[in-house]
Amino acid sequence: MPSVSVIIVNYNGLSHLKECLDSLRGQTFRDFETILVDNASADNSAAFVKEHYPEVSIIENRENLGYGGGNNAGIRKSQVSMSFSSIMTQRLTLTGCKGLLKPLRRTGQLGCARQRY
Numbered sequence: 001m002p003s004v005s006v007i008i009v010n011y012n013g014l015s016h017l018k019e020c021l022d023s024l025r026g027q028t029f030r031d032f033e034t035i036l037v038d039n040a041s042a043d044n045s046a047a048f049v050k051e052h053y054p055e056v057s058i059i060e061n062r063e064n065l066g067y068g069g070g071n072n073a074g075i076r077k078s079q080v081s082m083s084f085s086s087i088m089t090q091r092l093t094l095t096g097c098k099g100l101l102k103p104l105r106r107t108g109q110l111g112c113a114r115q116r117y
Contacts, residue, residue: 004032007074014043021053037070
């Protein structure tokens with residue numbers, strides 16, 4: 001089981017998905033799963049991901065649940081101790097995840113953390 005879930009909430013973001021998911025494939029940190037939450041996109045985002053990124057778990061919502069509702073759906077699907085949620089951007093980096101996992105594993109608790117760009 002991976003240590004981290006990367007949750008990507010998507011609504012008609014097909015034009016960003018390739019670069020975003022390719023950046024995840026290129027990570028040196030590999031202990032993660034990727035969950036795409038598609039909020040009823042009309043641009044075939046989910047079909048594109050199914051065809052080109054079979055390693056990504058997909059949740060296809062029948063309606064747009066918004067960012068919060070999409071994140072909650074992704075967290076419910078995740079079975080790991082830490083989730084990394086992202087607003088759809090072209091590139092994601094998980095370089096800080098190893099450092100975030102240390103206190104979580106030591107204490108069993110982690111509040112909120114954000115990546116600094």
